[in-house]
Amino acid sequence: MHSSFPHPTPPDGTPTPASGAGRWLRRYGPSPTTGEVEATLVCLPHAGGAPTFFRDWPTLIGPSLDVVAVCYPGRQDRFDEPCITDMTVMAGEVAAALAPLAARGPLALFGHSMGAAVAYEAARLLRSRHEVRPAYLFVSGLVPPHQVLPGTRHLKSDAALAADLLEQGGTDVQVLADEELRALVMPAVRADYRLIETYRHSSAGGPLDIPITAYYGQDDARTPPAAMPGWRHHTQAPTETRSFPGGHFYLQQHRRELITDIQDRLSTSL
Numbered sequence: 001m002h003s004s005f006p007h008p009t010p011p012d013g014t015p016t017p018a019s020g021a022g023r024w025l026r027r028y029g030p031s032p033t034t035g036e037v038e039a040t041l042v043c044l045p046h047a048g049g050a051p052t053f054f055r056d057w058p059t060l061i062g063p064s065l066d067v068v069a070v071c072y073p074g075r076q077d078r079f080d081e082p083c084i085t086d087m088t089v090m091a092g093e094v095a096a097a098l099a100p101l102a103a104r105g106p107l108a109l110f111g112h113s114m115g116a117a118v119a120y121e122a123a124r125l126l127r128s129r130h131e132v133r134p135a136y137l138f139v140s141g142l143v144p145p146h147q148v149l150p151g152t153r154h155l156k157s158d159a160a161l162a163a164d165l166l167e168q169g170g171t172d173v174q175v176l177a178d179e180e181l182r183a184l185v186m187p188a189v190r191a192d193y194r195l196i197e198t199y200r201h202s203s204a205g206g207p208l209d210i211p212i213t214a215y216y217g218q219d220d221a222r223t224p225p226a227a228m229p230g231w232r233h234h235t236q237a238p239t240e241t242r243s244f245p246g247g248h249f250y251l252q253q254h255r256r257e258l259i260t261d262i263q264d265r266l267s268t269s270l
Contacts, residue, residue: 023078024097025068026051029058032066038270039106039135041262042098043069044115044122046141047192048165048185050075053112060259065266068101070094070115074188083191087199091121092129098122099130106135108266112251114196116142120208120234128205136266137208137235140215140258141248143223144230151197158186161193168248208235211269215258217250218243240265 025042028051041061043054051069058067072090074083084090101107107126111119116139126132142148153164162182214231216223225243232239242261244250251258 022097023073023081024070024094025101026071027058027066027068028052028055029067032063036063037066037105038064039108039266040066040068040101040104041108041110041266042101042119043067044094044109044111044119045070045072046113046115047196048189049112049115049192052076056255057259060256061263065263066104070097070118072188072192074191075185083188085191085194085198087117087121087195090118090195091125094118094122095125095130099126099132102126102130102132102134106270107132108136108138108262109134110138110262111140111142113141113248114192116140117145117148117196117199120145123208123210124205127208134210136269137210137212138215138262138265139212139231140251141217141220141223142214143227144214145199145201145234146203147227147230148196148199148201150200151193154190154193154197158182161186161189165189207233209237210235211237211265212239213261213265214239214241215251215261216241216243217246217248219246220248220250222248 043051043057045051045053051071054067054069061067071078072084073081084093098107098109109119109123111117119137120139123134123137126134153161212231212235214228216225216228218225228241229239231241244254244257246253
């Protein structure tokens with residue numbers, strides 16, 4: 001099982017920074033061969049997550065897509081950097097890191113939960129600040145931005161936050177059970193919760209003009225099926241939704257099906 005947590009040090013098989021990405025992007029597969037890659041798929045993890053959540057995606061996807069994962073500050077080899085608790089700042093930094101990748105070809109974004117909001121806002125800033133139009137936006141485990149509600153979980157105790165993480169599933173129980181490890185990872189978890197719970201969508205700049213597909217778990221109470229088609233309000237291009245069996249971390253059990261769907265939709269749109 002993938003851990004939800006931003007471990008202080010990288011695990012075995014330390015990734016290589018994606019070319020030109022500096023601190024923000026990690027590649028877990030081999031560097032792409034010129035002319036072999038159809039597009040770059042950028043993966044943005046959930047609250048409390050790290051790029052290792054996507055470490056097996058390059059193997060499952062194969063050489064047609066260059067898969068890179070975002071590493072937020074305050075985790076893994078960025079453990080000593082201050083966490084970011086403001087969506088505008090986070091999305092701006094991510095967009096600046098992604099913009100150079102567009103020179104190599106089409107750029108698609110996939111974000112899960114908090115990462116879906118960051119991906120959406122980064123896509124908007126890529127357009128407005130960097131004149132880059134992503135080819136596709138894939139969002140997962142998040143209601144449409146205008147329906148994201150404020151929250152106060154980031155103000156609760158470490159124990160309460162840990163309980164919330166366990167309820168969602170997809171969390172390394174052993175990390176939570178170890179007091180020292182929990183004390184190390186909780187600042188990043190709390191910062192991410194604050195970021196998404198204080199996020200307020202603004203319609204300034206208008207909707208995107210790229211296709212959006214929204215994925216969700218059928219048993220995830222945080223993504224009611226009736227809400228998910230609302231993503232259509234955030235782009236002038238086609239939108240679709242697809243559900244999978246499972247809860248908030250349905251994608252752990254259904255990675256292959258999800259990845260196949262992403263590949264099929266992306267290849268059709270390019």
